[in-house]
Every structure is written in structure tokens, then in C-alpha cells.
Amino acid sequence: MTDIAALPADAAVAGPSRFAFSRILRRHPTMLVGGVILVVMAVVSLLAPWLAPYDPIELNVVDRLRPPDEDYLLGTDAYGRDMLSRLLYGGRVSLAVGLCVAAFSTVLGLLIGVVAGYYRLADALLMRVMDGLMAIPGILLAIALMTVTRASIEVVIVAITIPEIPRVVRLVRAVVLSIREQTYVQAAVAIGTRFPRLLRKHILPNTLAPLVVQATYIFAHAVLVEAYLSFLGVGTPPEIPSWGNVIAEGRLYVQIAFWQVLFPGIALALMVLSINLLGDGLRDLLDPRLSRRA
């Protein structure tokens, strides 16, 4: 999904002031919108213990399946738990999983990609392994990995990270392969530059921009996949409220209490959308070479 997304959109302007703050906002309004929504959702989720009007886990059977009203702004679920509180706490799970998956898969992918791009011998082996991993649909692989041990948020993160790695590896490897052919890099090698310096001075700076964009899309995808896994009952354990398992519980009552599916669904869509908008903006900003063609 992500490599399809990492392609050009509208025009961006190159030049020394490309990174000036006001200019970024003017040129990339989608990034501003995405960024603001994401920051608001993140702050609200982080403040959940203070903002949530009720305990997200405590059962309260008297008030079960209450429609949204002044006591319960977003209604209650089948156990009388406040939907708003559960959504606020659920946002923490989505953010934690999304950020961790993005960070881990990017770092691991970078590591493997650099090795594959730089060492011919390792390349053949590593890329065969990546091809094999890519042949297994990501969600299916994540579902299968969830069986390795008892479900927890840590396992969810690992299960979503592994299928994301091959794409990062491919991206990094492609950059490294093209860089090592550049004259200035060959010159650097010729005057005896050692690998760590080469990595720091030439490889990393050239990989950074596409990698940041890729990491953003992985973030968005991971938030979605966590919700899918939890929705299917094989993700975040039910005792921890996450948007996916809130929807999974609410689906049983969708006919009489649609808010149990609608509100967590909207929260999820809004977060994923904001991250994707941010990603599109970053792509246009960091890679004007791609965008100028438009």
C-alpha cells in the first residue's frame, strides 16, 4: 500500500526557503490539517486518565446500551461502560501501536536494507527472505504471528512490524544501490573513507527523506491493522479497550445501538486520515523531485 502512496501529487517549490514554517503551511495545507488533527487526537488520548468522565473498564449494568445523552456523551456499551472514556483510552493503544510499528520497522528495515545494498553476498539471501515474507498477505501473517504467544499489546506490535519490514528494506536497498554508483561516493571510497563515515555522510542523508515518508504511511497502516486484528478478536486483548475491540463488541448490537460501531469507526478513520494527509504533505515537501513532474 505504502509504495503506491509514495508517489507524486501536486507541485512543491524547491529552494532555500522550502522549509520555512509559514511557507510549508501555505504550500501544503493538507499537511497542516493532518498534523493538527493528529496532534489534537494524540493530546486528548494521552490525557485520557484526566479527561475521561468514567472508568473505561468498570461495568455498570444499569446503564447498559444508553444512547448518547448528557450523562454519556457518546452512549454506553452492552456492559454500561462509557463509550467516550473507552474511545479516549483506545486512542492510546492505536497511537502506541502505530508509533512503535513505524519506528521498529523503519529501523530494522534500514539496517537490513543497508546491509543488503552494500554487501553483495548478503544481498541475495536477504532479498530472497524479503520476497518470501512479501508473498504472505500482511494481515494474514500478523494474525498467524499472534498465535505464537498469549495476546498482548507487545505481541500485536511485533506481529504488525514483521510484515512491514520488507518494503522498507526494498526502499533502502534501492537507494543504497543507486548511491554507491555515484561518482562522489566512488571518490569517497577511493580516498579510503570507511564504511561508518560513508553511512553517516552519504547513505543516511539520501535515505532519510523517502524513509520518513514511508514511516508515516506505515504508521497509518499499523493503526488500521491493529484495529482489524482487534476487530477479528486476535489483536489487543479485550480487557484493554482499543478501537478495534470496541467495534467488535459493538457489532453485536449494531441494529439497536449503532453508535457503538459508528463512533470508534469515525475515530479510527479520522486518525488514519490525518496521518495519511501528513504523509502526503511530507512526501510533497521532502521530495520535490518527484512532485515537480505533476
Added chain:
Amino acid sequence: MWVYVIRRILAVIPVMAVVAVVVFLILHLSPEDPAAIIAGDNAKSEDIDAIRQRLGLDRPLLIQFLEWVGRLLTGDLGSSIFLNRPVLQLIGERVEPTAALAVTTTIFSVVLAIPLGVVAAWKAGTWIDQLIMGLAVLAFSFPVFLIGYGLVYGLALEWELLPVQGFVSLSEDPGRFLAHLVLPTIALGLVYTALLARMTRATMLEILNEDYIRTARAKGLANGRVLIVHALKNAAVPIVTTVGVGIALLIGGVVVTESVFAIPGVGRLTIDAVLQRDYPVIQGVILAVAGVYVLINLAIDLTYTVLDPRIRY
């Protein structure tokens, strides 16, 4: 050309070998004893031993792997622990709904996405382009179940236009077969359409900048002709490749969509197997799905070699 064809076919072997190793390791890398997990919390130790023996977990890892691969090569995917039936047979019973949904979704998305992507690229930078791309980013940010339940709630429950859930076999009743597929296809197809439209637009933009497009325009050819004959024809290879690679994504979406619409497909089978820790079924499904994915992409690549004389490796 034949050298390439043979090399491309042989390239399937290492990919499937890696898939087999990964699938094998899923069961064996577990820090807990899989036999104990399968047996459940209240199992006696002789039950656990019996399961361990049945799965062959008491033998050396390499021997287990070789024996397992040996059986795979004869087409034996093993038997379900809980249903005590061959995995291949279980998959066979569930494959129709899954395959049907995958096919209808692909058709729906391709038919919708390619014109949208072409128009967006043609009108790049205008409000039409921005509208199409805006809708696309919206569509692929929406979780399948939100669209799914929205459709179920709006169309099926309120107006009783279409069946809400389930599946009817094509051989049983073609009309009801299609009716049951409409909502799942739209729910999943919108996401997939968005991705394909973005990809189509990007590919078309790249091609519209080529010299031969400028030449075609300079010759005074009509816009439509340049767009379809010169540009889209050349964009076909990367677009079809995306469709092929996107099948992995599609299958993931099918699993979720099946759950939303209570369709008894391979997705349902997998989730049930995961909840029960029915390892042979999980392994069998992944191997089968990866196998289908690899074969479809092999077929796509080989078709190019025949159709496109430029591809010579």
C-alpha cells in the same frame, strides 16, 4: 525469452521455500509449549504429551521440518487438530466465497479506478484532480468495517434492498449469489479503488511527460487518442503489476470483510483456527494463500513477456 521464462518460473522455488520456513517457524518459535497452548488451561499432562506426539513436537526440529516439507510436496497439508479432517479439504470447502469476493472486488476496483486515475492525471492540478485524489485519500483511510456497517445499516437494514449477511453458492442460485456479494464488494472495493486510482494517476503522469507523448500531441492527435492509445497502453504494465502485487493487500481486506458480512470463507476458517490454536490449519491456509499469490504474479509476469516485446531480461 525462454531463458527468462524458465528463470522466472524457477524463482518461485526460493520464495515458496522461505514461506515454508516462516510458516514452520510460527509454530516452533513460540516461547511457550504449543502443545500446552492447544490443550488449553485445564489440560492434564498426558493430554499435552499426546498432542505433542501427534504433532511430532518431540522430535528434532530439522527432522520435523524435513518430514513436513516432504508431506507438503506430495500435496498433504496435514489435518486439523480439532476437526480431525485434512486441511486441504477444509480450505476447499471455504474457497468459493473468498475467491468470489476477491474476483468481484478486483473487477469493481479496476473498472472504477483506471478511468478515475487517467482523468486525474490528465487534469493534474485542477479541481477535478484534487477532488478525485481527495476522495481517494478519504477512501483508503476508512476502515473496511465502517464502510461495511454503514452500507449494512443504510441499504440493507433500513430499506431492505439487499441481503445483509451470509453467502449463497453460485451453483445454488446465481442471482442470490450476486446479491450477497454486492455490499461486501463495495465495502472492500472502495479502499482498493482508492489505491489503484492513486497508482494509475502516478504512472500516467510519468508517461504523459515522455517525449513520444509530446510528439503525438505535436502531430495534432486528439487528446483522447493520445491518452488512451499512447499513454494508457504504456501504463498498462505497471498498473497490472500493481493489481497483482495488491492481491496480498486484497486478501487481507477479504479476511476482515468476510467477518463484517458473516461470509463463511477462508478468512473465517483462519480466525477460528487462530482462536483454537489449530496450527496445521493456520499453516495450511498461509501456504495456500501465498502459493496462489505467487502463481498469479508469475502468470502476470509471464504474460508480459509474451505480450510486450520490450521486456527481455
